[in-house]
Amino acid sequence: MSTSYTRRGFLGLTSAAALGAGLSACTGGGASSGGGATQAASNNLRLFTYEGDETIGLLKAQVKKFDEQNGTTTTVDSLPGSGAAVYPDKLRTELLGGKGPDVWRIWGGQIGAPFAKAKQALDLSPYYSKYGWDAKINTQAIGGMTFEGMKAGVPFVSLGIGAWYNKSLFAKAGVSAPPKTYAELEAINDKLVAVGVTPAGLGGKYGWDIMRLFEYLLEHTAGPELHDKLLTGAESWDRPEVVEAFSLFKKWQDKKWLPQGALGLDPADIEPAYVQGKTAYTITGPWTEAAAILSAKKSSSAFGNFELPTDKTPARHSGFVEGYMINAKSGNADKAAALIDFIVQPATQKALQVTASTVKGAEPDPKTLPLAAEWAQKYGSNPFYTIQDQAFPKKQADQYFSVQSDLLQGKVAPDAAAKKMQEIVSAWAKS
Amino acid sequence: MATTATLVKPKRGGRWSPWLFAIPALAVYVGFLVYPALSSLWFSLTNWDGLSATYKFVGLDNYFKLPQDPVVVEAVRNNLIWTVVTIAVPTVIGLLLAIALNGKVHGKPILRLIFYTPAVLPLVSIASIWGWLYNPQYGAINSFLRMIGLDGLAQAWLGQDSTALWAVMVPAIWLRTGFPMLLYLAALQGIPNELYEAATVDGATKWQQFWHVTMPSLRPAHYIVLALSLIDSFKVFDMIYAMTYGGPGTSTQVMGTWMYFNVFQYYQAGYGTAIAVVITLVAIAVGIPYVRSQTREAS
Structure with missing residues (x-):
């Protein structure tokens, strides 16, 4: 009897402990809350x-x-x-x-x-x-x-974040120079689509890549002063400028200026597509020259960059x-x-x-x-506005990415998206 | 029975001797599993941000917040769908493959290897491979659909709420089919041939033999497959994290990823740990039948 009890007890105990491992693994065994004392000085x-x-x-x-x-x-x-x-x-x-x-x-x-x-x-x-x-x-x-x-x-x-483009694809679409106004940028997008080229190579996995387009559109519709206030929660997002920015954001997808299924694309895959000739441009920073162009053994002369035109003064970019x-x-x-x-x-x-x-x-x-x-x-030397995934804490940034996602999938309308953003930002500003 | 009792009955130390032998293993469990688990339980009752040296005790607040969190509701729903699909489909396919491989099939070892290989591939590789396959513009799946004239079925598989979770389940099924297949294959080989011979003599058809001989004989294997798959399914994290990062939006969040986001990304370790506690309680609850079956066998 005692042998049977002991074996069962041990087996049950070890099984329970194995299940308990789930909890300890889930939390990384984080019993420490302070990271310990000051480390000893050394060389x-x-x-x-x-x-x-x-x-x-x-x-x-x-x-x-x-x-x-x-x-x-x-x-x-x-x-x-x-x-x-x-x-x-x-x-x-x-x-x-x-x-x-x-x-x-x-x-x-x-x-x-x-x-x-x-x-x-x-x-x-x-x-x-x-x-x-x-x-x-x-x-x-x-x-x-x-x-x-x-x-x-x-x-x-x-x-600074700007547009980095493939010169040969611009030439294929009959575009001889980067756009100077937002209207020109839209015209370029139409020309690119007409010759079978996807204009902007952006991906929605993680949220932050496709966000670069929306923050640019918001700078275009709201202008520098209002944009800055929106980012700190000093002004309400539930306003016409934000609705217009969301409408334009949707327009970019509906007019196929973004890759098909952009929301599910990994930025690591889609960003360098402009170097591979699959998209005309992407919205990124100067590191792309070393990371995408030179690492692909391509000549920098085949590519160019421009600040996305906001039609506002001062001209700013994300940074x-x-x-x-x-x-x-x-x-x-x-x-x-x-x-x-x-x-x-x-x-x-x-x-x-x-x-x-x-x-x-x-x-x-x-x-x-x-x-x-x-x-x-x-x-x-141009001023820049804080890139939005650094302007918001991660939780609020992810909520904001969810709004973008819902909008692009047609689950919410631009005005509802603006209202939802106001809820997110005001809750954060109050906390 | 008398012999067994004589062999194992300790002469010194009485009933404590088995515990003495178990102390080294128990010490490891206590130090590396029980203590961290209890610590985590404690942190789930605090507002610790996961980084600061200080925190406040908040009682059960984190647990009360769970049902009010829309992402938790969404994650639980996704967990349930995931659990049902990724248990039922691989188990049925694994059983069918095992039955097929248990018969007279040429190249059996190679086929076994092919079916089991996905289970040993690194998950990140699987996620990358399937991510490329699902690429809306250049992926093999949409290219194939377009090639055979089914352009209308080509989708942004990972880029829309309606298909993302199901799209992630496909590779999960692909990689998880090998495990039940192997277990069932081993169990099938343990069924005495005499049972089938007797059934044949009694005039049983192949279908009747399957239901009345094969399936009852596989009962222990069913227990193991279902219990382990259930625990595994509820703890899903890696495939979701690697393929969709919980998106689009939060449409593919499951409890495991939502716990991770809260603990490691949102600096809400107290709340995230409460999610971990709930996951563990559910895993324990579904694991009890398995533990009981094992202890029953041992006794």
Whole structure:
């Protein structure tokens, strides 16, 4: 009897424990809530980034140079190609595990904000004073990494979003020059469709790619001042300008200016389609020259870029910043700050081939990245509005993407979409 | 019975000896499973954001919010559809394949390999492959439909609410058919031939033999297949995450992905953990028959 009881008991216990594993796995076993105590000081640093294969070697070479000058040993870890949908999760998990990096790269706006709010990122004000970053780095970019008055990051890149197009497909449609007005852009789209070319290569998986079209349309219909107020919840979204923007958004799909089934397409697949000659253009940033054009062994001269015409003054484009933060629990904060200062030196920025550096004197090299240099020269000094997936926290951004999705599928009308957006933004603004 | 009792009855330490031997394994379970699970249960009663050092105890608030969350309602509905379809279809196909392979078929080992291969492929690869197949403009599925003149059936499979979940279920069925097939094949080979011979002598048709000999003999295999498939189906995460990311909108969200979004993306770890607790309770509830069947067999 006792043998039977014991075996059953153990079997039942282990089975129950195996089921319990589901719960522990679901939550990542996150018993730690603070990420542990401050790490011990040492000469070992760790930098976490999301550099792609085309630039990680350059970064490692520069970091090695820094190590040689400072007697440090810096490990560079990268999670390439994951985008803002995955990388922050990995970083967060590392920080909670108490083994977070000393320095990490991150986007500004609402993607970087939670790390500052949770005090995982160090207040860098003392280092701004020590290294004079305020004078060396673009002021607007610093604002993108300042959260509730705390300078939590050092932006080194400020990227503008524009249209990047395939010249031969434009020529095929009889288009000789980029559009100067929104009406011209629509006319170009019609010409492209007429010759069997899909105009704008954008994908709706994740939401943020196709969002770039809507935010442009909103800038076109609402104008700079109202657009900025909408993003902060200072003005209601339930208004004619927003309804018009949603109507235009739907129009782009209905007139086949977007790929068929755009909502289900992965940006990683559809964005480079303009390089492959499958779409005429995409809406992206200067990194596309290295990531899509040069990596496909194509000549930059076969492609071009232009700022999407808004018909408003000042002309603006979507933009965002990326920079470095320091772990508040790092025992090597001084050395980490020295590493960041080394990275934001003009010479280092040039060596890293940063296409849109925030550092004065580190403009892109026209010989290696002619299109990125052209963009910087023509539009780099134009003001930009905060890209919408950084303007909103992730939850509200996803709700906003759902509205876009419902609209494009015809489940809601433009005026209902505007009302729904107002509900989302006002709930966030009140929280 | 007397012999068994004599063999296993401990001479020293009495009834505690088995527990002493189990301590190493139990320590691992407690340290790596039970403790994190209890911690998670605790966090589901807090408003922890998943990043800050501080949080507040909010009682059952997170659980009360669940039924008011429209995405949770949508996710539960999707979970139920997913569970029914991805259990029923692979099980039936797996059984049919097993019966076919159990007969006199040429190239049996190769066919077994072909049918089981999807189960060992990395899920991300499967998601990528099917993502390309489903591409509305250049994908093989729509190209084939257009080639045979069924242009009207060509769809944006992953790009519309009406088809996205079903489109993700197809590769899930494809990869999950091999597992029941193997289990049923092993069980079929364990059915004594004499039963069929006796049934034949009694004049039973093949169909009658299937229902009155094969199916009852497969009962233990049915238990295992259904219980494991049920638990597996309710925990679905990877295919949805990789193929649609829960979209378009939230139309393919399931409880697993919605838990992930809340814990890891929205900085609502307390609420997300409450979802995880619910998933686990459901998994335990559906797993009880399996556990009971196993303990019954052991006894």
